[in-house]
Amino acid sequence: MEVYLPMRLLEERILRDGKVRPGGILKVDGFLNHQMDVELFASMAKAWHEAFADDNVTKILTIEASGIGLACIAAQEFGCPVLFAKKSKTKNIDGSVYTTRVESYTHGNIYDVIVAKEYLLSADRVLLIDDFLANGAALEGLCDLVRQAGATLVGAGIAVEKAFQPGGERLRAKGLRIESLARVASMSDDSLTFVR
């Protein structure tokens, strides 16, 4: 089941302070992922909590670095801990971590992300949180970590979804419940529209 969350506050902020850069980059680093407006984050956390309030979330999983702030503020609403997947350069030699591979389209590289097995349990009911959803590679990696742990995947709370890129559609088709607070339908140098 998918519920659309009208999070006008975030849309208005994107329209006011976001900038579209060549190459389809939406720059929101004044309030979302470099400088971070924690008051806005608190409103976003409330919206996610409204959507997933009945899902008995026991853990929020995100990926470093820019998802961590959102995840921590959201965790206060849900009353649960945060776990962040780490980008790793070292091999998992002692079997103490779950590993998955993520391909970054933005940076044109592939990297491993890990979480310690002891913090992601089969009894956990996991909500994923991230700042962006575009091609969906990072989110898919997080889904894979949850699957490896045998935990229950409740869904994903996303700040900004680029709805014109394929990640959201592909992951929803696989059954993932995604609650994006702003869904960008199109963007160009002088205009930006949202999915209504």
Added chain:
Amino acid sequence: MEVYLPMRLLEERILRDGKVRPGGILKVDGFLNHQMDVELFASMAKAWHEAFADDNVTKILTIEASGIGLACIAAQEFGCPVLFAKKSKTKNIDGSVYTTRVESYTHGNIYDVIVAKEYLLSADRVLLIDDFLANGAALEGLCDLVRQAGATLVGAGIAVEKAFQPGGERLRAKGLRIESLARVASMSDDSLTFVR
């Protein structure tokens, strides 16, 4: 002026859940820097706010990745935004960022960290937040970014200081006010003591 903050809650948590690993590693990733206990973070934020309440903090500066969660929860107490310094592999070609070089003793490498000039202003009164203080390289890098911006450096809130390593002493000698919530005096496989 330095005020010692007795933050017994964090000390007790370190004694309960922390693990000392070979090579002087204090592993606190069950609650501080992999899995994150945001309820504990809220208590820590209150302690920092108590220490810096009269300093009119306008911005919290931290460094990715593990400082971000602490910084965001602290920012809610101070009612200000967070800015996190990013590890960068690309050269600053357009002059839009402040850059400083940080030497990691833990990982044995040197990296550049950057912040966008537009988010760190000369009018800012900056509080630094980080999870660990040992040799002080990361904290010194953040101080340098504040200096480059011509902003006012109010001080630093640290979760765990390894008081037997030289960073804290060196930076305090330079005039930096540092409020560490737990100061480890010594640690070995079977004991850990705090500075009193």
